[in-house]
Amino acid sequence: MDLQIRIDPPRGDSQRVALAGRLDTHSYDELDRRLAPVLASDIRSLVLDLGGLEYISSAGVRSVFKARKALAARGGKVVVANPQPQIAKVFDIVKAVPMNEVFASVAEADAYLDAMQQKVLRGEDDD
Amino acid sequence: MHLRIAIPNRRERLRELADTIDAALLAHGIDRVLRDDVRLIAEEVAGNSVGHGYPEDCSGEVVVEIDRRPGALALEFRDDGRPFDPLSAPAPALDGDIDARPIGGLGLHLVRELAHSLSYAREEPYNVLRVTLRDPAHGR
Numbered sequence: 001m002d003l004q005i006r007i008d009p010p011r012g013d014s015q016r017v018a019l020a021g022r023l024d025t026h027s028y029d030e031l032d033r034r035l036a037p038v039l040a041s042d043i044r045s046l047v048l049d050l051g052g053l054e055y056i057s058s059a060g061v062r063s064v065f066k067a068r069k070a071l072a073a074r075g076g077k078v079v080v081a082n083p084q085p086q087i088a089k090v091f092d093i094v095k096a097v098p099m100n101e102v103f104a105s106v107a108e109a110d111a112y113l114d115a116m117q118q119k120v121l122r123g124e125d126d127d
Numbered sequence: 128m129h130l131r132i133a134i135p136n137r138r139e140r141l142r143e144l145a146d147t148i149d150a151a152l153l154a155h156g157i158d159r160v161l162r163d164d165v166r167l168i169a170e171e172v173a174g175n176s177v178g179h180g181y182p183e184d185c186s187g188e189v190v191v192e193i194d195r196r197p198g199a200l201a202l203e204f205r206d207d208g209r210p211f212d213p214l215s216a217p218a219p220a221l222d223g224d225i226d227a228r229p230i231g232g233l234g235l236h237l238v239r240e241l242a243h244s245l246s247y248a249r250e251e252p253y254n255v256l257r258v259t260l261r262d263p264a265h266g267r
Contacts, residue, residue: 025174026142050172057170084158086163093240094233095221 003027005034007019013044016106020052022059031063039070045116046071046086047109051082061096064092068097077101081109128195134176138206145169153171153253157262162240164241165193165200170214171234172256178256179213180208198236199243202258206243211254212247213238246248 004104015038021032038046040103044068068078079101083091091097130151134140147168152162173189181187190205218239219232239245245257 024142024145025170028133033254050216057167058237059170059174061233085160086167090167090237094219 005031006065007034007038009039009044010024010057012117013042014047014110015041015043016047016049018049018052018114019056019123022055023053023063024055024057025059028063030058031060032066035063035067041065044071044076046076047081047106047113048078049081049106049109050084050087051106053084053087056090057093061094064096077113079103079112081106087122088097128193131190131192133188133190134173136181136185136189136206138174138177141170141177144173145188148191148193151193155244157195157200157217158264161200161260161262161264162262165202168187168202168258169204169206170239172258173240175211175213175234176204176206176208176254180206180211182209186234195262195265200262200264202260202262204256204258205253207252210249212249214247215258 003022003023005018006018008016008018017035017038019031019060021027048064048067064078064080071078078097080091081103083102088102093104103112108110130148132144132147134144148169150164157165169219170192173191173222176189185249187207192203192205194201206229213235215248216232216235219236221238238258240261243261244257248255248257
């Protein structure tokens with residue numbers, strides 16, 4: 001299956017992008033192209049829902065890195081939800097995403113981001 | 128089981144290579160985890176050959192052979208590009224701040240981590256990379 005990309009409407013300053021299929025040599029540039037306007041907008045967090053993603057290779061990992069770098073450059077975050085076993089294995093080998101930014105579900109990722117946001121609003125930013 | 132597939136050194140043919148290998152392994156009852164490891168190794172190794180191994184507009188061929196042996200899958204990648212030992216490539220720096228890390232070098236690192244054993248030889252005019260993967264489901 002080729003890559004399918006679903007970009008949900010922004011929820012506050014957070015945006016969710018769901019991926020399904022394969023993120024590899026043949027599909028990473030499509031993801032980069034579709035993510036470019038999202039990363040250029042003023043969102044502070046991006047939740048990558050990988051529940052439907054079946055396979056990732058180094059080309060796909062580089063796309064995730066690029067997204068992380070783009071948001072990190074202005075203090076934002078990319079978190080990953082629901083990686084399937086092959087994706088989790090590859091992420092683990094190349095340390096693609098810190099373990100505390102990988103979540104078992106989108107709901108957990110959202111809760112984490114909400115908690116971060118609350119901390120910022122209360123002035124408890126611990127960075 | 129013995130599988131041999133050859134593709135021209137074109138990036139757009141890598142999907143065909145991976146899909147053909149995957150279908151053959153599936154037909155032999157090889158499980159998803161091992162098939163995905165083979166797909167990834169094939170994409171990274173063959174992708175490296177077609178992407179970096181040839182001078183511009185130089186045509187060539189990448190050949191992959193797979194043999195199923197007791198307890199193992201043996202993969203052999205053969206290309207007629209410039210001499211390149213993928214085992215000599217430095218490991219990427221994976222420690223420290225992820226967002227400050229350079230982005231390259233991940234493909235060969237994945238291959239090295241997933242393989243049970245790896246060996247490279249230049250057998251003129253070919254680069255030959257042999258990779259074995261454990262196949263515990265296939266009895267000795």
